[in-house]
Amino acid sequence: MYPLIVAFHKIIPDTYIQHPYFWNALCTPYTNFVSFIESLYQENFAFIGLHELEYAMMNPKEHTVLLTFDDGYYNNILCAYPFLKSEKIPFVMALNGKCIETRTWQWFDRIWYEGIRTQRNIEQTIAQIQTFKYDIPALEKWLYIHPNPESKTETERIFFDMASVEELKVLQNVSFVSHTYSHYILTALSQNGLEKELSQNRDFFSKNNLKSENGYFILPNGTKKDFNSQTTNFLIKMGTEYIFSMLPYTHDMHILARYTPTQPTWQKEKKRYTWQRLIHKWLY
Numbered sequence: 600m601y602p603l604i605v606a607f608h609k610i611i612p613d614t615y616i617q618h619p620y621f622w623n624a625l626c627t628p629y630t631n632f633v634s635f636i637e638s639l640y641q642e643n644f645a646f647i648g649l650h651e652l653e654y655a656m657m658n659p660k661e662h663t664v665l666l667t668f669d670d671g672y673y674n675n676i677l678c679a680y681p682f683l684k685s686e687k688i689p690f691v692m693a694l695n696g697k698c699i700e701t702r703t704w705q706w707f708d709r710i711w712y713e714g715i716r717t718q719r720n721i722e723q724t725i726a727q728i729q730t731f732k733y734d735i736p737a738l739e740k741w742l743y744i745h746p747n748p749e750s751k752t753e754t755e756r757i758f759f760d761m762a763s764v765e766e767l768k769v770l771q772n773v774s775f776v777s778h779t780y781s782h783y784i785l786t787a788l789s790q791n792g793l794e795k796e797l798s799q800n801r802d803f804f805s806k807n808n809l810k811s812e813n814g815y816f817i818l819p820n821g822t823k824k825d826f827n828s829q830t831t832n833f834l835i836k837m838g839t840e841y842i843f844s845m846l847p848y849t850h851d852m853h854i855l856a857r858y859t860p861t862q863p864t865w866q867k868e869k870k871r872y873t874w875q876r877l878i879h880k881w882l883y
């Protein structure tokens with residue numbers, strides 16, 4: 600069986616789910632996260648690291664799962680890491696150098712927060728994020744006008760900063776993978792822009808002596824509209840062997856399917872959580 604690859608974003612304390620800083624589409628409350636891992640244990644999944652992925656793909660005899668965490672959120676260390684460390688579960692972290700170097704939030708988190716702060720309608724805020732995904736000049740103009748929110752407390756500290764780079768270096772069982780420098784959507788970039796996004800992030804890793812796995816790349820967003828044959832051919836030319844998407848089903852040998860159990864909603868009529876459906880669909 601093909602390895603199950605799971606994409607998480609923020610793992611947050613259960614009580615923070617209502618906190619305006621946290622866009623709930625990207626958040627998994629800690630208790631749900633632990634239950635998800637327990638469900639995987641119950642179904643006899645073996646947790647693999649990035650270096651075992653290729654072998655697992657070639658030898659799909661047992662149930663294997665690879666955990667990935669996108670976007671460089673500090674709460675991955677604060678909330679998820681102690682549990683993963685105690686369980687000796689390896690995982691992958693996708694980093695964007697820009698947020699870390701410039702101490703800024705991811706652009707979509709900034710728009711989300713601004714929407715909450717100004718009490719805009721949530722649908723409008725999400726529509727604005729969607730528009731900016733594919734219009735980088737408009738996005739950059741918006742970012743220039745709107746100041747980056749200040750994280751005042753540990754609760755609100757949601758991104759890695761330069762001080763965190765030292766913390767990242769000593770983590771065990773973690774592989775780091777590039778996720779572009781600015782988290783711009785690949786199909787919205789010119790060829791030059793794309794090259795710049797990749798090389799700036801490579802420089803970020805090497806400047807900080809942070810080992811990145813150059814054969815792998817995690818697409819920003821990674822749905823159908825967010826990459827095309829031109830962008831993947833370019834990545835392959837640059838030495839990428841495996842590209843993590845956000846598509847649950849794909850049969851391209853270079854594009855890996857990923858699942859996002861961020862919304863662990865309880866399905867009343869089926870008496871199960873959505874992630875249990877995910878595992879079930881995977882197995883049967």
Ligand SMILES: [Zn+2]
Nearest residue numbers: 669670819820
């Ligand atoms: Zn991302």
